[in-house]
Each structure stands twice: as structure tokens, then as C-alpha cells.
Amino acid sequence: MSQMKNFTKGFLKENPVFVLLLGMCPTLGVTSSAINGMGMGLATTFVLVMANFVVSLVKSGIPDKVRIPSFIVIIATFVTIVQLTMQAYLPSLYESLGLFIPLIVVNCIVLGRAEAFASKNTVWSSIVDGLGMGLGFTFALTLLGAVREFLGSGKVFGLTIYPEHYGSLIFVLAPGAFIALGYLIAIINKLKKA
Template structure:
């Protein structure tokens, strides 16, 4: 039951984007479409899951003086795996996400979960925590990217919803990310109060 609690908190109670306001750089930078949000979210989820598990396994062997650099090396190894796999199998998504993939290494969500949770808990709890936070992050990116894509291009996952004659280009540009994110945070806060 405790694992379910670790898993589910990432969606609303501790959602990295809507509640904790972490990871804003990739959130605002890559969510011009739902596909980009899904790709970035799943890449981050994989890194969170794997790095949480490994850090939980080796936490007692890492001296306190080199704890954070050690965590970064572990995280960087999994980011490299994600980067190479994406480059080989989904090159168009890899090109679209660009610099944001290597920046997962220093994403405060990943390093924060490593420090706050994985370094203090067992492997199973750390895996559920990483998966829950990662999927919550993915949910937020897909939601934000989907809304921006529909409003800005009339499409969702590249499927035409309505004519381009009625789109508002603002939503696929940088200011649109801030506008949609602001409204989503307000809606989430309203839901949490009720």
C-alpha cells in the first residue's frame, strides 16, 4: 500500500509541474506539441526510474562528500542511454527535443528525487516513486503540449482537429506556453481546494 502512495503522489499531490513548479525549462521549452511532451516525459520517467533504483542500491557505498556528484554521474549514464536510443530509433523526436535531452542530467526533478527519496529508501519504494513522479511529469507535459498544439495548429498528435484558419499561432510560441501553464496551474489549485 505504501508503494501505491509513492506512485500516486506524482499526479496531483506532488506533481512536479503543477504543484512543485519544478522542471520548468523542459516544460516550457518542448511542449509545443503533445508528441514532444510525451517523448520528453517518457525519457525523463525512464531516467527517474532507473536512477532512483540504482541510487537506492548504492546509497550506503557513496561517501557523503561525493554524494551529489555521484548521483549526477549515475543520472548522466541513464540520460546517455536515452539519448542514444532516441537518436537511433526516433531521430525526428530526438531532433525536435534537441538540447533538452542532455539537460535531463541537471533537471531538478531527477536530482531532487535522488536526494530526497532514493538516497533514503529501499529499491522498491524508490522505483515506485520514480515511476509516479515521472508519469506525473509526463501527464503534465502531454496535457500542456496537447492544449498548445490544438489551440496553435488545430491538431493533436499531428491529427487535424479543425482547420488552420481558426488557429492562434501564439499558443505554439513561447508566450503561449506561459499562458497555458498559468491557466493549468490555476485549474489544478482550484481542484485541490475543493
């Protein structure tokens, strides 16, 4: 039961984007479309799960003085794997996400979960926590990207819902990320209180 609680807290109680307000740089930077949001979210999920797995395995062998640098090296290893794989097999998504892929290394969600959870818990609990937080992050980025894409261009995942000339350009641009995120956070807060 506690494993399920660890898994669902990333979606509900401790969603990294809507509740904890972590990882705002990629959240605002790459969510101009639903596919970009999903791609970034899944890349971060992979890194989060694998980093939590390795950190929980080697936690007893890492001296306190080099704990954070060690976590960053572990995270950077998996970010490099994601980056090279995406560059080889998903070049258009890789181009679209650009600099935000290497920035996963310093994403406070990944480093925070390695420090706060994986370094203090079992391997299985750490994997479940990473998966829950990662999928919660993916959900948030995909939802924000879908809202922005729908309002800005009349599409969702590239499928036309209404003619593009009825869309509002601001939602495709940077200010639209702030506006859409603000409204989504307000809606989620309202639903949590209900």
C-alpha cells in the same frame, strides 16, 4: 498501500509541474506539441526510475562528500542511454527535443528525487516513487503540449480537430507556453480546492 501512495503523489499531491513547479525549462521549451511533451516525459521517466534504482542500491557505498557528484554521474549515464537510443530509433523526436535531452542530467526533478527519496529508501520504494513522479511529469508535459497544439494549430497528436487557420499562433510560440501553463495551474488549483 504506502507503495500506491508513493506512486500517486507524483500525479496528484506532488505533481512536479503543476504543484511543485519543478522542471520548468523542458516544460516550457518542448511542449509545443503533445508528442514532444510525451516524448520528453517518457525519457525523463526512464532516467528517473533507473537513477532512483541505482542510487538506492549503492547509497551506502557513496561517501557524503561525493554524494551529489555521484548522483549526477549515475543520472548522466542513463541520459546518455536515452539520448543514443532516441537518436538511433526516433530521429525525428530526437531532433525536435534537441538540447533538452542532455539537460535531463541537471533536471531538478531527477536529482531531487535521487537525493530526497532514493538515497533514504528501499529499492522498490525508490522505483515506485520514480515511476509515479515520472508519469506525473509525463502527464503534465503531454497535457500542456496537447493544449498548446490544439489552441495553436487545431491539432492534437498531429490529428486535425479544426482548420489550422483558426488557431492562435501565440500558443505554438514561447509566450503561449507561459499562458497555457498558468491557466492549467489555475484550473488544477481550483479543482484541488473543490
